[in-house]
Amino acid sequence: MKKSLDNQIVLEASASNSYLAMACWCEVTGYQGSANYFYMQSDEERTHMLKIVHYLNNLGEVANIPAIKAPLHSYKSLEDLIKTALKSEQSVTKAIHAMVEIAQKEKDHSTYVFLEWFVNEQVHEETKFETLLQKFDLIGRDKLAINEIDKILAADASAPVDPAI
Numbered sequence: 001m002k003k004s005l006d007n008q009i010v011l012e013a014s015a016s017n018s019y020l021a022m023a024c025w026c027e028v029t030g031y032q033g034s035a036n037y038f039y040m041q042s043d044e045e046r047t048h049m050l051k052i053v054h055y056l057n058n059l060g061e062v063a064n065i066p067a068i069k070a071p072l073h074s075y076k077s078l079e080d081l082i083k084t085a086l087k088s089e090q091s092v093t094k095a096i097h098a099m100v101e102i103a104q105k106e107k108d109h110s111t112y113v114f115l116e117w118f119v120n121e122q123v124h125e126e127t128k129f130e131t132l133l134q135k136f137d138l139i140g141r142d143k144l145a146i147n148e149i150d151k152i153l154a155a156d157a158s159a160p161v162d163p164a165i
């Protein structure tokens with residue numbers, strides 16, 4: 001179980017770095033709303049990582065802080081970037097579900113309950129990116145449409161932060 005939780009720290013830290021790189025690309029490309037959104041998303045992933053770090057440390061286990069592989073720095077389009085984000089969330093969901101199974105198998109009830117928050121969070125994360133991807137079909141992919149989608153991301157980024165995240 002400890003090994004899986006350490007591995008999850010790697011995944012959350014990688015997601016945080018990857019969203020930070022996405023924010024940089026958006027900012028330089030002129031998608032300021034999307035940049036704000038992904039800067040926020042990067043902070044969120046860091047808080048997910050910290051949840052696991054504190055959980056392990058509170059149990060008297062020392063959380064393993066890993067080196068992180070460099071994320072992608074460039075994308076074909078905003079849509080391509082959001083597709084990459086969705087894929088990354090889908091693989092995080094798989095890893096969390098695998099951890100839940102380990103917790104069940106090992107009858108580790110406290111970790112099982114601890115992971116419940118992450119299971120719900122992943123549903124929320126995947127829905128967020130799926131909904132954003134739908135916008136490209138609904139609004140379009142020309143410059144004006146992308147500008148509208150960037151505004152939607154800007155609005156999401158300035159929405160009040162959910163205290164549960």
Ligand SMILES: [Fe+2]
Nearest residue numbers: 012015045048
């Ligand atoms: Fe996360």
